[in-house]
Amino acid sequence: MNKQMQDYIERIEQALDTYLSHEGYEGQHAIIEAMRYSTLAGGKRLRPVLTLEFCRVCGGDIEQALPFACALEMIHTYSLIHDDLPCMDNDDLRRGQPTSHKKFGEGIAVLAGDALLTYAFEIAACDNGGLDPRRVVQAVTALAQEAGYCGMIGGQAIDISSEHEMLSYEQLKELQNLKTGALIRAAARMGCIVGGGDREQMRAALIYADRVGLAFQIQDDILDIEGNADTLKKSVGSDARSGKATFPAMFGVQACKKMVRELTDEAKLGVSIFPDAKFLRQLAEYLVTREA
């Protein structure tokens, strides 16, 4: 990981820590601890980094994008907490640690997720460092659209209702486009809005988000087959055991590696309209050569 990436991650994690440093009333300690536990548990911070970088390449001030970047990461975090619940994926571990409901109980886990989702919109709306309120409204709208029932949640709903069905390639792509792609698209949209990007820049950012989002998901599927359990901090082969529809199950690993390469090249080409897209190209490359 290069220095730019490290700098971004440090800023994001520091801001998340500050946002979640309120003590609350007695009786609220558990929920605040649960919000902190999942949000500050590490992770690639891909979505908030993209938000900051798209703001920068559009000529904006990344300080103004920071609240939106943190809001997006909180929404990503809440979606993982609720996804891990017994009534959803029923996972006991996440990044090598007990999942929220294992540590705090199901009731607090549900509420911590709700609270992160709600707090995300509070941060996005109120903490905008003098940003033009028209842009704030646009960015909040983009965030809600991509996170909602026509975006990420819609993907999770399809996932639940198609659990034991055979999906076609088009259906699987649509599912992933919503479930994983939507929040990456939110990063691109919010970054461009805050940074004052024009229509052409927004279009390029969305192409990048689309290709990177799909490549990222396929790479995840490949790692579940070929990866190292220690590096990944999770068991491998779980997709095959659960009979989950994945791209490698459909096309084989070799064809998937070729798809990932092509998508990554398209993503890199897509952002060539930005005068300084070096980091975006490196990031696309990093995401598909990663081992965890």
Next chain:
Amino acid sequence: MNKQMQDYIERIEQALDTYLSHEGYEGQHAIIEAMRYSTLAGGKRLRPVLTLEFCRVCGGDIEQALPFACALEMIHTYSLIHDDLPCMDNDDLRRGQPTSHKKFGEGIAVLAGDALLTYAFEIAACDNGGLDPRRVVQAVTALAQEAGYCGMIGGQAIDISSEHEMLSYEQLKELQNLKTGALIRAAARMGCIVGGGDREQMRAALIYADRVGLAFQIQDDILDIEGNADTLKKSVGSDARSGKATFPAMFGVQACKKMVRELTDEAKLGVSIFPDAKFLRQLAEYLVTREA
């Protein structure tokens, strides 16, 4: 119920129906149906009515307040769906109908709640009929603050963690002030913001919301003891059986009726600064003389 109230409720329910008329992709039908099922299941619509009325008494256009009113009702609805889950209150019936998880399964119920919460912010941010974006940002912030971990969710967290504890009067009042009061406060704040109310009007609206919110809750507790199960569409005496801390359990029914009367009078007095507060006074009275 008077004509003004009926008019408001009709407008709100029509708008909610329109907001939730999107068909979605295949696989999303269940979640959209679940969102509609709980949102359009009736209810007093107290919070959205207050949003519209506070906008009106501040001299605003209630059409501009309608998206915020609907957003608030969606947030109220999501909180009921999640509250009814087995890991929370574990209720099978709500307003005489099966609860969301009983009808659609727990996974879809969690997602439908998440989706309503997210959609609320989308509607509030994007569908504002030409309202000054500064006011939109303020209203979205107010909504997120009152619904979040320092507001309603904070109250639910206290409720969960104090389930088997004796609460003092101050603690019980604080719990209710967050759990029930916060969204009523959101209604008052958003109505005044959208309507362009000044500082004094906002202050009066918050006093009204505070007194009405507490009176409403105490009246609910009284109805659980004295009410008619058929009119209420729920069993009575459930608070006493579950050993729940309530105001009547603490002070007796007679003292509570006196509190409700005093709070209602304070609420009515509080809004006397508005030139036309007749409806607000009627509403305060209606809420504490209701039988369901």
